Amino acid sequence: MAQPTLYGAAYSVYVRACRMALAEKGVDYDLVAVDVFAPGGPPAEHLARQPFGKIPAFEHDGFALYETGAITRYVDETFDGPPLQPADPKARARMTQAIGIQDGHVYPDLVWGIYVERIEAPARGRASDEARIARLLPKAETCLAALAALADGPWLAGDVLTLADLHAAPMFALFRRTPEGAAMVARHPRLEAWWAAISGRSSFIETTP
Ligand SMILES: N[C@@H](CCC(=O)N[C@@H](CS)C(=O)NCC(=O)O)C(=O)O
CATH class of the missing domain: 3.40.30.10 (Glutaredoxin)
Incomplete structure (x- = not known):
């Protein structure tokens, strides 16, 4: 092919x-x-x-x-290789739901909001907008709580690795670079365990920017 x-x-x-x-x-x-x-x-x-x-x-x-x-x-x-989407409709719907939360909330609020304000803005010589970060932190907590609630297994959509995990990992890598993000993820044991698992995969390590 x-x-x-x-x-x-x-x-x-x-x-x-x-x-x-x-x-x-x-x-x-x-x-x-x-x-x-x-x-x-x-x-x-x-x-x-x-x-x-x-x-x-x-x-x-x-x-x-x-x-x-x-x-x-x-x-x-x-392509051949291990399936990355559950066959069961309910598990597949959970995967799609987790990806929807990431696109709709994690990317704009945790990446473009908190990560960019806390890390990228000062790196480019602009002070972080603390009011914006403070406004977004409760939204970040809602995101993490929602994803943790869906994760009824080691992975975000259950027992097997899915596209939801691969979609989330790069976003979490940036969010966790902020002190607020690392501390917030650590307060969710399921997400902390998920992070240890996904960040140890070769697909994650080999794509480090
Ligand atoms: N909905 C698009 C979003 C892609 C996206 O936002 N990519 C960012 C980089 S991570 C981008 O191209 N940003 C450039 C810009 O916003 O001008 C997708 O799922 O592929």
Whole structure:
């Protein structure tokens, strides 16, 4: 089968989720660098692949795709390797629910909100917006409590590793870099145990930006 191509940058949480899915399936791929933050905006050829100017985009065998959730599902369903989605409809729905929480709340509030304010802003010479962080911390607690409540096994959607874990790991890697995030995760024993498990996988270690 043809080798897929992933367009993006290693620093991106969504690109990393796709790379982790490819690694878990044992699929070789080409990673083509795209700088969506380049002066002047994303390159025109990338906008042709991803009209919103985001990363990642994906191509396999002439089939072009964007949106991480679509890419990781396609990878899981197209390539050999261990299944990354539960067959049971209820467990599969839990996986989809966990991914929805991550896209809808974890990414905007914990990554773009708390991580960017606490770590990226000072690294770029701007003071952290403490009021914004304070406003987002209760929302972060809601996110962690919701994910911990869903995680009725070692993984976020139960007994086996799924796409929900691969989607979450890159976001948690950034959130946990903030003192508030590390302390908050530690207060949820299920998530702390999950973090120990997912961060020890080779798919996570090998995709470290
Ligand atoms: N819904 C998209 C989101 C992708 C996304 O937000 N990617 C970020 C990097 S992690 C990005 O491209 N940001 C550039 C920007 O917002 O201009 C997906 O699931 O692929």
